[in-house]
Amino acid sequence: MNEPTGGSRRRRRPKQQRSRATVDAIVEAARRSLGRYGALRTTAEQIARIAGVSIGTFYQYFPDKISVYSDLLDHLSGRLHRQLESVSAPATTAEGALSAIVSAYLGALRDNVAAAQQLLGQRHLLEPPERLQARHKQLHTWLVGLFDQHLPNDAPQNDLPAFVLLKAVHGVAHGATLEKPETLADGSLEHELLALVRGYLAERKKQ
Template sequence: MAENKRRNPKQGRARATVDAILEASLQILETEGEARLTTNHIAEKAGVSIGTLYQYFSDRNDILAELGQRQAETMRNEIAGIVAAAPEQGAIRAIIRTLMQTGETSPTTRALVTDALFRTRGEGVLGTHHLAFMDSVSGQTDLTASLSTEAAFILTHAPISLLRAAAAEPELGLDSDRLEDELVRLMESYLAALSAR
């Protein structure tokens, strides 16, 4: 695999250009579908030249992966906020709902950008986000302070892995409300078992 030579946008104008490219990509995905997501169409919709697009992104998959990265960061920050607030009731449901509905995008788009993130940056990306999440909530609640590395792994990886599987198996016709209920039941049961030790 060739090394990615894209520029890293450090100045405000460069960051604005990257943001415009990513926003245009999301708009195309949401309104026109994946088939219309070409680099030429993205550049046109973003109001940049195709050369400018290629200064920052090597191809369409690179754009999708960056959208997936931003989605994952948004999700991580939202969940860290839920954990920091430590509400007495509904924290698990709020976390599961965040995992299922992060962003203003459709489930199809969320699945597409998540797949691109894993495909482009490797399966280790989940571990990277796990460590960043654990660092961000470290010491904020009694729960995170008492979790073993293995228990923390189960709590972060199980729902994400199950949701990835659900997105990959649309033929199962899973009802999103029922799936949410079952994931909440799974996580609450696991936490109850940890507390009972």
């Protein structure tokens, strides 16, 4: 769950159970602080305090504040990715595949949007998060393939459609988490998103 990443420069490699727990606590504290107070108000002290450790311990495990963000970003995207992976496998129809992926996406999102948005806002500071990039690309490629396979285009130009679909789902999911979280829980959002996806697919087939 917290394997050392390329993006983060962890100072020491935790081997004992104790240390692993500390690292997790710090990353989790960063997530909460970012979500609650925003990036400008999130200080290293703040994170350490929420995590229940001293500032000294904080720097025993992370070389600097940014690297906690890197870890967090990786942590969040990893969670999402694992959910999506379980879908990628066998998909008879495009609708079925998209339906499954929308469902998985919403499931993975739940309580992490606030922190995720803050992280996105810090992208000026975060080193190019390779692994995250890779995952996005993977998902995108998968979507393009799906479109290529199911849309009757001669010269398929499905790069942009896949992008649009991704961002649309993204945007709706983020917005809902912030402004209509109840629709995430009662399934109504998922219902609408499927309509959005189905409609777009149908529209693309016409062309």
